[in-house]
Amino acid sequence: MFAIENQAPCVDALEGACIVGRAVNGAGAFTSAEITEAFSMFTREGSLPVWKAFDQDATMMHQDR
Template identity: 55%
Template sequence: MPPDRSCGSCTQCCQALEIQILDKPAGILCHHNTGTGCGIYPERPEVCARWYCLWRRIEALPAALRPDRSGVIFSLESRPPVADSPDAACIVGRAVDGIQAFDRWEAVEAFAMFVREGSLPVWKVSDGDATLVNPGLDTARQ
């Protein structure tokens, strides 16, 4: 993990993600959110514990791309954000403050970086709509 990459006051994942075990739909703030973090962090569901905010993991993503600053959350996920898709690792960029967040230079550059890397499918998600930006190596070969 890059140095100085903590969530700080960012709790965007607590709103953006669907957490079925908590009956929490995507786009609704989790009732366990304290305003500064997770109120059940030590006992949080496995799906929360396994979820990775890529801003915290990839030093090449600028400070301005922290989700609460940029309105975009990038994550590595085990399945595409579309119904009836087979489980497969992918990069997902979610606009949490509306689709216009994708127009910020930081988000444009981050999507370009993930596409250039090319090994995983890359998705853009906003308001329930998912768009495949890059199919990734495995999908492109099929």
């Protein structure tokens, strides 16, 4: 599930809007080609930080340059 949220899923992150991809049915959801491309698309677009989250773990995605 992808959502635009007004607070990052990590307490030590900067405040503000971000896109969060959450694996609600297990971390295996992140391995599908469609989800990988969705993360890539949001990261390439670049207007908001993109986070990958599962349970209590959250990782900010970075665009490869």
